[in-house]
Amino acid sequence: MVPxxxxxxxxxxxxxxxxxxxxxxxxxxxxxxxxxxxxxxxxCSAAACFSERGLPSSLETYTxxxxxxxxxxxxxxxxxxxxxxxxxxxxxLDARALVAGDHTAWAPADRSLWPxxxxxxxxxxxxxxxxxxxxxxxxGPQFTAAAVVASAACSIAHFIRTDxxxxxxxxxxxxxxxxxxxxxxxxxxxxxxxxxxxxxxSALAHVRADGTLVISxxxxxxxxxxxAAPADGIVPMDTED
Ligand SMILES: [Zn+2]
Numbered sequence: 001m002v003p004x005x006x007x008x009x010x011x012x013x014x015x016x017x018x019x020x021x022x023x024x025x026x027x028x029x030x031x032x033x034x035x036x037x038x039x040x041x042x043x044c045s046a047a048a049c050f051s052e053r054g055l056p057s058s059l060e061t062y063t064x065x066x067x068x069x070x071x072x073x074x075x076x077x078x079x080x081x082x083x084x085x086x087x088x089x090x091x092x093l094d095a096r097a098l099v100a101g102d103h104t105a106w107a108p109a110d111r112s113l114w115p116x117x118x119x120x121x122x123x124x125x126x127x128x129x130x131x132x133x134x135x136x137x138x139x140g141p142q143f144t145a146a147a148v149v150a151s152a153a154c155s156i157a158h159f160i161r162t163d164x165x166x167x168x169x170x171x172x173x174x175x176x177x178x179x180x181x182x183x184x185x186x187x188x189x190x191x192x193x194x195x196x197x198x199x200x201x202s203a204l205a206h207v208r209a210d211g212t213l214v215i216s217x218x219x220x221x222x223x224x225x226x227x228a229a230p231a232d233g234i235v236p237m238d239t240e241d
Contacts, residue, residue, distance in 0.1 A: 126155065
């Protein structure tokens with residue numbers, strides 16, 4: 001159930017295949033002048049990670065860029081709170097578990113939740129990566145944890161919506177009425193499978209008694225997005241952001 005785009009990104013993380021600053025540390029380093037030369041290239045570009053003298057002060061390692069950079073703390077707090085609501089357990093702020101997906105460091109107690117946990121953590125990580133790359137571009141903007149959360153939640157909502165369309169295909173809605181090629185080309189999902197996958201404790205989404213879908217992940221629990229039930233015909237799915 002982990003969307004391919006996230007599975008691929010997870011694979012890149014697991015194999016340290018992303019070009020982070022720490023990779024550019026020259027070896028051997030000799031003299032403070034050379035170090036200064038490489039400081040900007042190899043360091044985290046978050047404003048919070050510059051010294052009082054305006055110099056970058058944190059080597060951009062995987063652990064720093066994805067977990068311990070001070071800019072990110074509220075984003076991980078959000079993700080861990082989502083997981084707490086969903087599974088009554090709180091993932092540790094441990095890069096082995098969060099970035100590498102190392103199940104020996106931490107994993108959900110309920111093994112059936114491992115894919116959903118992967119969707120949540122990889123959505124956050126991918127949002128961080130995209131925003132970090134934009135920030136490193138010449139004149140690139142700083143970003144906040146709120147932007148990470150908004151982007152990650154938007155991705156998760158997209159995955160939920162795609163599966164909802166697949167469930168509608170399974171429920172008999174004519175394919176001609178489904179406007180997502182993604183949904184149309186993947187095997188259909190039953191309503192029960194959709195609910196089992198996405199609606200645990202309504203932490204990310206739930207299906208109302210009248211058959212409409214409510215995606216709540218975008219705003220941390222508030223009803224933010226409602227999609228039509230199959231019987232209601234087709235309603236534009238992207239009217240609320
Ligand atoms: Zn930083």
